[in-house]
Ligand SMILES: *[C@@H]1O[C@H](CO)[C@@H](O)[C@H](O)[C@H]1NC(C)=O
Ligand SMILES: *[C@@H]1O[C@H](CO)[C@@H](O)[C@H](O)[C@H]1NC(C)=O
Ligand SMILES: *[C@@H]1O[C@H](CO)[C@@H](O)[C@H](O)[C@H]1NC(C)=O
Ligand SMILES: *[C@@H]1O[C@H](CO)[C@@H](O)[C@H](O)[C@H]1NC(C)=O
């Protein structure tokens with residue numbers, strides 16, 4: 455019986471190294487001015503948005519309560535879309551439903567091409583790179599048509615290997631990923647994950663961005679962190695900045711949202727969503743269920759126009775989150791993708807004539823959010839003036855964050871911060 459091990463690796467390293475010749479905090483961030491209003495919109499951007507929100511929420515439901523989390527919904531989506539190309543019958547139907555794919559494959563491929571094009575950025579201040587590969591045993595190469603579809607439409611390369619030695623293979627995969635992530639992620643695959651595995655699908659996303667307006671390390675200080683009921687549960691190193699950040703109080707979400715842009719071109723931003731006092735992260739998130747992600751972004755845009763000159767006192771903890779998740783159960787129990795993981799039911803005839811199923815879907819991600827590289831001495835006390843008219847955004851209780859590509863509104867990374875620590 456053939457086994458497919460399906461591995462996803464991701465890394466978001468977003469340390470806000472100050473840009474050389476940094477702008478001072480009173481300068482309007484680039485995203486304050488709408489430089490390019492043309493957005494990439496197609497049926498698929500909406501579908502991916504819906505999937506991403508649902509997937510973030512459902513993954514958190516299966517987590518141990520109170521833990522921090524980081525995942526990359528677009529990476530999971532892409533990997534499953536490649537698998538869908540090789541699937542048939544109910545196996546395919548289940549994936550299509552979870553991914554909200556249309557039955558029109560031509561349209562999906564074209565639309566995805568438009569999105570993927572924008573998910574590659576490489577400038578002095580922002581770098582985002584993706585890597586998709588199918589590592590497969592030399593003797594059991596997938597069907598040529600599947601290989602070319604994966605390459606042409608999903609930029610996924612097929613790499614033939616001698617997989618008979620799991621130790622050598624694990625080492626090779628680790629080296630490829632390490633090279634790709636600039637050494638940030640070095641050992642992900644263990645050889646015992648590769649026993650009897652004819653195929654490994656690996657998908658990695660690397661992001662590194664510098665804040666458009668860097669935080670000043672001298673303003674970082676130790677501050678209490680509360681649960682959503684206001685009980686102190688720990689301490690964090692709180693970064694502080696006063697700047698003109700796009701900001702909105704979104705009533706239907708029961709949350710306040712701030713947008714922290716990266717780089718100079720207004721392409722990627724971190725959105726921090728802070729539930730109102732007394733509102734739990736879970737109930738805030740469930741408010742997304744009946745609303746388009748697009749209307750959320752529209753509300754943010756309108757608010758940006760209305761309050762474009764308002765400064766915000768922004769407090770965000772410095773943090774690092776690593777997630778190492780087995781997403782198999784989330785997909786099976788929460789997203790209705792069951793047959794794919796079932797040895798006797800999976801139908802993947804366009805990948806290979808021999809029966810295949812997916813044994814596991816593993817996801818690794820890492821995010822680091824800092825003001826800059828210098829280690830700040832922990833107990834600097836900063837003075838935070840409470841000037842009238844300055845909005846105060848203080849992420850000192852559980853919040854959600856998302857790194858979003860703004861032309862396509864793709865959620866590149868997303869997660870929860872609930873468990874404070876002095877990073
Ligand atoms: C920073 O500014 C100085 C003086 O204006 C200039 O010589 C230097 O090239 C700038 N550095 C960068 C990285 O832009
Ligand atoms: C705006 O983005 C579109 C692509 O979406 C591009 O073709 C156009 O040149 C950009 N315009 C400006 C002014 O940057
Ligand atoms: C996305 O979700 C919204 C809100 O539930 C729904 O109206 C819309 O039809 C969904 N779109 C797709 C493509 O799934
Ligand atoms: C599928 O989508 C393509 C491209 O958007 C379009 O040209 C074609 O007519 C569609 N086919 C069907 C059956 O709707």
Ligand SMILES: *[C@@H]1O[C@H](CO)[C@@H](O)[C@H](O)[C@H]1NC(C)=O
Nearest residue numbers: 592593615616617618619622
């Ligand atoms: C694969 O590697 C094993 C030992 O690692 C070797 O015995 C075998 O001949 C190799 N197979 C192929 C097809 O290269």
Ligand SMILES: *[C@@H]1O[C@H](CO)[C@@H](O)[C@H](O)[C@H]1NC(C)=O
Nearest residue numbers: 629630631632633634635636
């Ligand atoms: C590492 O990556 C570079 C380009 O990113 C590539 O030229 C090189 O061949 C890679 N090395 C390995 C061992 O994969």
Ligand SMILES: *[C@@H]1O[C@H](CO)[C@@H](O)[C@H](O)[C@H]1NC(C)=O
Nearest residue numbers: 472476478479670671672673
């Ligand atoms: C950081 O803050 C300190 C004290 O307020 C100030 O002296 C310094 O110039 C600031 N650094 C930057 C890069 O703005």
Ligand SMILES: *[C@@H]1O[C@H](CO)[C@@H](O)[C@H](O)[C@H]1NC(C)=O
Nearest residue numbers: 680681682683684685732734
């Ligand atoms: C907050 O209080 C409510 C009602 O007393 C309780 O159900 C909930 O578990 C509390 N939440 C936390 C995070 O302690």
